[in-house]
Amino acid sequence: MSQHSRFKITRRALMIVGAASAASLGLPRLATAGRDGESPTSAPAADDKAATAEVAFTVNGVPRRFTADTRLTLLDALREQLQLTGTKKGCDHGQCGACTVMVNGRRVNACLSLAVMHEGDEITTVEGLGTPDNLDPMQAAFIEHDGYQCGYCTPGQICSAKATLEEIRAGVPSHVTADLNAPMKVTPEEIRERMSGNICRCGAYANILDAVQDVAGGQS
Amino acid sequence: MRAFTYERAETPQQAAMAAASTDHARFIAGGTNLLDLMKIEVETPAHLVDVNGLGLDTIENTDDGGLRVGALVRNTDLAADPRVRRDYGVLSRALVAGASGQLRNKATTGGNLLQRTRCPYFYDTNMPCNKRRPGTGCAALEGFSRQLAIIGGSEHCIATHPSDMAVAMRLLDAEVETVLPNGNTRAIPIADFHRLPGDTPQIDSALIPGEFITAVTLPRPLGGKHFYHKVRDRASYAFALVSVAAVIQPDGGGRVALGGVAPKPWRREDADAALPRGAKAVMARLLDGAEPTHENRFKVNLAERTLAAVLAEAKE
Numbered sequence: 001m002s003q004h005s006r007f008k009i010t011r012r013a014l015m016i017v018g019a020a021s022a023a024s025l026g027l028p029r030l031a032t033a034g035r036d037g038e039s040p041t042s043a044p045a046a047d048d049k050a051a052t053a054e055v056a057f058t059v060n061g062v063p064r065r066f067t068a069d070t071r072l073t074l075l076d077a078l079r080e081q082l083q084l085t086g087t088k089k090g091c092d093h094g095q096c097g098a099c100t101v102m103v104n105g106r107r108v109n110a111c112l113s114l115a116v117m118h119e120g121d122e123i124t125t126v127e128g129l130g131t132p133d134n135l136d137p138m139q140a141a142f143i144e145h146d147g148y149q150c151g152y153c154t155p156g157q158i159c160s161a162k163a164t165l166e167e168i169r170a171g172v173p174s175h176v177t178a179d180l181n182a183p184m185k186v187t188p189e190e191i192r193e194r195m196s197g198n199i200c201r202c203g204a205y206a207n208i209l210d211a212v213q214d215v216a217g218g219q220s
Numbered sequence: 221m222r223a224f225t226y227e228r229a230e231t232p233q234q235a236a237m238a239a240a241s242t243d244h245a246r247f248i249a250g251g252t253n254l255l256d257l258m259k260i261e262v263e264t265p266a267h268l269v270d271v272n273g274l275g276l277d278t279i280e281n282t283d284d285g286g287l288r289v290g291a292l293v294r295n296t297d298l299a300a301d302p303r304v305r306r307d308y309g310v311l312s313r314a315l316v317a318g319a320s321g322q323l324r325n326k327a328t329t330g331g332n333l334l335q336r337t338r339c340p341y342f343y344d345t346n347m348p349c350n351k352r353r354p355g356t357g358c359a360a361l362e363g364f365s366r367q368l369a370i371i372g373g374s375e376h377c378i379a380t381h382p383s384d385m386a387v388a389m390r391l392l393d394a395e396v397e398t399v400l401p402n403g404n405t406r407a408i409p410i411a412d413f414h415r416l417p418g419d420t421p422q423i424d425s426a427l428i429p430g431e432f433i434t435a436v437t438l439p440r441p442l443g444g445k446h447f448y449h450k451v452r453d454r455a456s457y458a459f460a461l462v463s464v465a466a467v468i469q470p471d472g473g474g475r476v477a478l479g480g481v482a483p484k485p486w487r488r489e490d491a492d493a494a495l496p497r498g499a500k501a502v503m504a505r506l507l508d509g510a511e512p513t514h515e516n517r518f519k520v521n522l523a524e525r526t527l528a529a530v531l532a533e534a535k536e
Contacts, residue, residue, distance in 0.1 A: 001486055005351045012256055049223055050223050051224060051225045051226065069223075070223070070224055070225065070226045070268070071221045071223065071224070073255070092259065093256050093259065094252055094256060094320075094322070094323060097320065097322060101534055106296075106325045107321060107322050107325060108322050108325050108326050109252070109322045109323065109326075112251060112252045112255050112256060112323075113251060113255070113326065113327070114226075114248075114251065114255065114268075116226055116270075117248070117251070117270055118271060119228075160321070160322065163321065164321065167296075167321065170300070171300060172296055172299065172300040173299055173300060173305060173316055174314060174316050174321075174417075175316045175317050175456060177316070180305040180306075180309055180312055180313070181302075181305055181306055193455075193456050194321050194457075195321075195456075196320055196321075196322075196455075196456035196457040197319075197320025197321055197323065197457055
């Protein structure tokens with residue numbers, strides 16, 4: 001069986017939706033009695049009942065497996081299910097970047113992703129970058145340069161900043177890249193453009209830029 | 221968000237069949253637009269077909285010298301592909317002009333084409349919107365229309381298509397390859413892929429229910445200088461007020477397409493022919509029949525001036 005068919009929707013939830021669909025389409029599909037013996041045609045509408053599925057991924061090197069509502073976002077899975085509250089919920093619509101985490105080494109907005117869609121993925125949150133006693137260089141640079149005030153956007157900023165430098169190194173162009181075919185350079189203009197998906201309400205941008213440049217300088 | 225059941229498709233045709241045979245089903249790939257709309261219940265699918273396990277994530281050379289881009293190639297990877305950067309610069313430029321780094325890492329080639337409009341009334345479920353709820357009216361016509369269409373709209377809808385990538389695809393005359401629930405395949409020219417609202421603004425594209433995008437093909441490279449100039453309210457991470465995609469050849473000829481002004485990427489081949497005579501001549505044809513509102517009349521001038529800037533840069 002392939003990796004992608006190893007999920008399960010609970011039978012009851014599938015029955016309910018299947019019954020509603022079959023009734024409206026006039027099809028015999030899944031039109032069997034539900035687990036409790038109720039008539040499938042009288043089952044509640046799908047939007048009254050949660051469907052669940054099995055979720056299995058690795059977070060900061062630790063395998064995790066649990067059953068969740070299909071609606072659970074990766075962000076809520078991290079914060080509510082796994083109590084990894086370093087990743088923050090800001091807008092919950094992919095506009096602010098506070099929820100930025102790495103999935104298989106690439107930065108994404110955890111709020112715009114379903115937990116059930118991450119079967120087998122390797123997820124890294126800010127908790128996986130470093131600890132107070134052993135900080136990641138980017139974490140240390142944010143502290144050194146005072147790259148925050150309230151700190152709410154900071155975990156997302158740090159994850160995004162690390163990815164920004166990796167994307168430049170990998171040759172991913174940006175909107176401000178002058179020559180698409182020349183080697184990419186770490187410049188203040190490039191960092192600002194590539195970090196535009198992370199909003200800082202306190203306006204610590206100048207210090208964030210200093211922190212990212214500091215780390216970039218140390219790497220080159 | 222409304223509850224939904226979920227399945228992972230194993231093959232493109234199975235995905236198409238699953239979507240066609242289940243009520244209120246949607247494909248989900250990157251999910252960056254669909255989940256956003258599901259949270260505010262503009263989209264209320266009862267079933268999601270996850271297509272991320274289908275592969276379709278490679279960019280291959282075609283026999284006629286072009287590229288075949290798998291539907292699940294992420295926007296970041298398409299923009300960074302060395303062949304795209306070298307031969308289809310306008311596409312790379314358009315991709316990195318859109319969204320944020322995080323979103324481009326998830327957003328797919330197929331999904332980008334199927335983005336819904338960012339018209340504020342489409343998002344506001346308390347307001348009339350013929351695209352969201354057919355027959356309720358269009359609140360934009362007498363409302364805040366600064367961002368909205370100046371051409372191609374109708375009395376039922378003046379929403380714009382939000383994609384930057386699609387504008388470059390239209391300029392390049394890409395084709396959208398699909399599989400239908402019955403297993404047949406077809407190739408839809410990008411010019412025919414997005415549709416004008418007319419009296420059915422709820423239908424954005426030429427796809428039939430269940431039809432699944434498998435790839436987008438690019439014809440052989442055009443040469444010339446490539447431009448994607450996007451004018452917006454912020455320097456980054458905002459939708460276009462006006463965007464100009466252009467390929468300009470050494471003789472001053474070429475192609476031009478506009479984003480941010482119409483319900484679909486806006487191009488007229490007879491306007492391309494006017495390129496050697498300058499921006500004003502091009503726009504006289506390209507925006508012929510424009511019906512701007514009092515709030516977005518500025519886009520007519522903005523489009524011409526943005527193209528003039530492109531043409532000046534092309535001569536450098």
